């Protein structure tokens with residue numbers, strides 16, 4: 269490789285300050301060190317968590333940084349000791365690592381991995397606690413261990429899933445975050461059984477993937493709740509059977525849902541990041557067994573509350589990160605499922621733009637019609 273061992277200067281979208289338009293400019297990307305992988309990112313979608321961190325409300329948000337965590341690319345070079353991938357491999361960077369060796373990975377109880385989290389939470393690489401990105405010598409922080417709004421990025425080897433080289437990267441980039449999160453919330457975290465009644469709060473990409481997962485699990489009713497009525501028509505294609513707009517009801521939404529379901533749903537999913545809705549999602553669950561899963565990311569300083577009596581009487585409150593999927597082992601499996609047409613991906617892509625249009629892409633994200641906008645990094 270002509271570039272191996274050398275600094276690569278390429279285009280990346282730098283977030284210099286919260287909420288200030290991203291600046292697409294030349295960034296120097298250092299070669300991967302031991303245990304690291306440099307990836308040529310071909311496509312990256314935008315997720316609401318990128319917008320959340322950019323807004324300045326994420327306590328882990330450090331600036332300047334390069335955002336982006338839902339992407340696909342090709343390995344350009346690897347650092348010393350890396351054996352899991354090699355140059356030319358098609359990969360999806362994973363913000364949730366999987367080392368297989370830490371206390372978390374060995375527990376068999378969680379998909380969270382502790383190996384590199386202390387570094388990825390503060391925008392650096394583990395080995396030397398430094399960034400591999402710089403502009404005119406000034407370090408730029410990494411984000412979520414992925415930083416995919418760059419033509420080249422450096423990630424830890426435990427954060428790279430090798431995938432089928434035949435998979436279209438402009439589509440399977442979505443399997444880096446939103447779609448697996450929704451599917452996995454249903455299959456891994458809640459373990460929804462056939463015949464269950466399910467409520468999904470928020471019909472964006474994550475909520476629609478929850479609906480898709482619930483349909484596949486054989487749910488008998490899938491109730492979609494959104495304040496935007498226009499979301500319903502599209503949601504039917506993902507499995508939503510009934511729609512409720514809280515704005516059209518006087519009563520608290522949890523009461524409306526309990527009345528419609530003979531006392532409450534078996535499973536509910538909050539896919540918005542709103543702590544009041546999280547409470548409603550718990551309280552619309554059936555006494556004795558109803559389980560509510562928090563998927564949405566709420567801003568720093570926000571807290572959830574409910575009467576403890578809700579839990580005393582058998583409701584269960586849970587949360588999920590990346591849908592409970594173990595990233596390196598299961599992302600390739602999700603890609604294979606997509607290739608066999610067993611899960612949707614294309615249907616979540618509503619727009620495609622190029623890297624220089626990234627600010628427009630963020631604007632689109634806040635418009636009702638947009639699910640995922642995929643950016644082409646090299647044009």
Ligand SMILES: NC(=O)c1ccc[n+]([C@@H]2O[C@H](COP(=O)([O-])OP(=O)(O)OC[C@H]3O[C@@H](n4cnc5c(N)ncnc54)[C@H](O)[C@@H]3O)[C@@H](O)[C@H]2O)c1
Pocket residue numbers: 315316317320445446449469470471472473474475493494495496499514539540541542545562563564565566588589590591638639
């Ligand atoms: N836990 C994880 O691992 C994980 C992974 C990906 C995304 N997320 C988070 O999941 C959330 C959803 O992501 P998304 O990309 O689907 O977002 P999105 O903005 O596309 O979807 C949110 C939906 O909620 C609706 N909504 C807003 N306020 C509402 C309210 N009060 N009541 C009912 N509906 C309301 C909106 O109309 C929209 O349709 C975000 O907070 C994101 O950060 C979490």
Ligand SMILES: N[C@@H](CCC(=O)N[C@@H](CSCO)C(=O)NCC(=O)O)C(=O)O
Pocket residue numbers: 315316317318326327328329364380385445565566567568588589590
């Ligand atoms: N830094 C944020 C954390 C936000 C958060 O909860 N992130 C989710 C993924 S969102 C993807 O779109 C997650 O996986 N969390 C587990 C982890 O970060 O290890 C904050 O502090 O608010």
Ligand SMILES: [Zn+2]
Pocket residue numbers: 315316317318337338445446
């Ligand atoms: Zn995301």
Ligand SMILES: [Zn+2]
Pocket residue numbers: 365366367368369370371372373374380381382383
């Ligand atoms: Zn681990």
